[in-house]
Amino acid sequence: MKTSAGDIQFFNTLTREKEKFVPLEKGKAKMYTCGPTVYDFAHIGNFRAFLFEDLLRRWLEYRGFKVTQVMNLTDVDDRTIDAARKLGIPLEQHTAQFIQAFFEDINALNIEKAEHYPRATEHVPEMVALIKKLVEKGYAYRGEDGSIYYDISKFKDYGKLSKFKVTELKAGARVKVDEYEKAEARDFALWKAWDEGDGEVFWETDIGKGRPGWHIECSAMSMKYLGETLDVHTGGVDNMFPHHENEIAQSEAATGKKFVNYWLHNEHLLVEGKRMGKRFGNYYTLRDLIKLGYDPKAVRYLLLSTHYSQQFNFTFEGLEAAKNAIERLTNFMYRLLEADGKGGGEKIAALMNRVEKEFGEAMDDDLNISLALASLFEFVREVNSLLGNNMLSKEEARGVHSLMVGFDRVLGVVGEVQGEEKLPKEAEELIHRREEARRAKDWKTADQIRQQLAVMGIIIEDTPQGLKWRIEKGQNV
RNA sequence: GCUGGGGUGGCCGAACGGUUCAGGCGGCGGCCUGCAGAGCCGCUGUAUGUGGGUUCAAUUCCCAUCCCCAGCUCCA
Structure with a gap:
């Protein structure tokens, strides 16, 4: 390659x-x-x-x-x-x-x-x-x-x-x-x-x-x-x-x-x-756009995602789509940090080789970003599938993560995705109370607490592997 | 007028002679879930401006035609 x-x-x-x-x-x-x-x-x-x-x-x-x-x-x-x-x-x-x-x-x-x-x-x-x-x-x-x-x-x-x-x-x-x-x-x-x-x-x-x-x-x-x-x-x-x-x-x-x-x-x-x-x-x-609540990274993605030699029609709908696309990539990065599965062996190695090759060839060809992104998203989907089946080991996930960091050094839209973040004490307290409520099947209380945490910028997700949380970035915009 | 760039599904956008015409976003349905989120799967009816031509085969090449956009002295 x-x-x-x-x-x-x-x-x-x-x-x-x-x-x-x-x-x-x-x-x-x-x-x-x-x-x-x-x-x-x-x-x-x-x-x-x-x-x-x-x-x-x-x-x-x-x-x-x-x-x-x-x-x-x-x-x-x-x-x-x-x-x-x-x-x-x-x-x-x-x-x-x-x-x-x-x-x-x-x-x-x-x-x-x-x-x-x-x-x-x-x-x-x-x-x-x-x-x-x-x-x-x-x-x-x-x-x-x-x-x-x-x-x-x-x-x-x-x-x-x-x-x-x-x-x-x-x-x-x-x-x-x-x-x-x-x-x-x-x-x-x-x-x-x-x-x-x-x-x-x-x-x-x-x-x-x-x-x-x-x-x-x-x-x-x-x-x-x-x-x-x-x-x-x-x-x-x-x-x-x-x-x-x-x-x-x-x-x-x-x-x-x-x-x-x-x-x-x-x-x-x-x-x-x-x-x-x-x-x-x-x-x-x-x-203007930041004042309207948009993330500069979404603007970056939007303006970058079409080949530079094409005229590009700016719309707020497109900006919204860009925001969601970045979110997909960011979520993927978080999932990788949490992966601790059995291991995908050959499969993941092949996927990584392919995306690296395709992404590179596309960009080498006069910065064909659309094609590069296509291969990137295809990769994300396939790895997500492996993650869903718990088929990615910690080691493999780390490899994918650093591959993605490499791509993002080119795209510059995801940025730092930290695994080890500190949770405020009160949030920890709330999460603990919510877990208890859930155990007691007190859904009303559990949902209330989840809402409360969301206001604090802490996103809670219940997964088969247990509760996951992360701190929402860009709360200030 | 001259010189360029375009017209692809609901939106955005690749591919540019040949396996189902990528991918993202959106919508719908399903799986999973207490719910939600994330994720996965499926669907989104014949998507390539129009009319001809070349070819076994055209979104892709040729001709014609319509439409849009830009540059033509200080606008990235």
Whole structure:
């Protein structure tokens, strides 16, 4: 059975084909994952992207790769400046609270930490250096307004990611020619000369007073932390053009090297069939959902359970289903801890081999999570059946448990399942009284006590092997 | 207009030329249980937008057609 890395395939936007993942350096994966623009709370559509990136990261780790992930925090751009201006507070003060909120949210969603979270405002010198290089090489020019633009006609491969033809863009009806003073409408700003709208937000640099354009931060920061060429770059489909296209243009023009080997793009989240977006007002933040009583883990499961390249329609019905699916997995983990049966021998070993193989092959195939989950649930059902027949020894159950923990290191939805929990004294007392009541067939008292314990967050179950209890997690939500 | 992604059972979602078209959720019934919970088993009537074609065989390939969604200068 194959459990080693080497067979992972990704759908590469650059080639529009599934390709075997071959890293630059054996056993290592360098990824640049698009992060948030911190002008407001991120919504769950944003989190779909971050969850996809998390799944990708976790899968590479599962396959033994040492991952170096960079996630940028865009803390200076038109929107952050506008938002701070409207509130009349300094830019840093405005973005700080949303950076903090962002980390709280990804923590709640059990998203693994990236190695680096570079902020645009802290990398202006790197960006300026890159822009200077592009000017020197003749890829950029200064416009009449003092801003510096990238001349895409100089970059032969422009459009290779999004498959747009430059000439068509030029003639495109929606190009806003008035927006900037550009020699050609399709050129984009590398450096924006200060104007009144920027207020206090500007840097005095060799290339003038102003601020960086949007795209340059990703080129500069990925180079700084990952080198001139990286393995994987991810982001939402909306960023494919122009953002990622421009990143390629900037980076490859500056270095003369290929910027990214594998481009992965996640599709959008829809709400009631329409794209979720801040400009449409039909969005939920994670905080909204938590306020409504939903577990962030359910949100995680829901957003993860559909392949990243599919548009996904968010519904509360789906969220409910996700919650129940996690519960099934969690219950399974508890049952494993309690198992103490005769032993299933060959059967359980075969089941474990199969699920490990199927789960792995599915995930290797461009993170086919649906198929991976299918094999996982099938496994759960079959092992549950063995458990029901008391056919699983303590030893075997422990083996299954650690296998499941391994899967959950990828999925991140179950979390710690503790066997040895402490029961409050009064609860112990109540359980004792209930047992007595049951022995006396005083069902009314027994049910009353069970209800009382439930209010305390303690779940009681009567099984053929005797009474079982556990403390309900997430009572606070 | 140009460039992409889709249309699969009550809902969500795999598979993509061939054993019964996974799996989850929901519903119903059964087993177990004092009841409940968990779990297991069964069922959820001919599920692949429509019309053609290729093929021994199509959800899967081809053609046509309808519908939905997205991108097209700063929205993940």
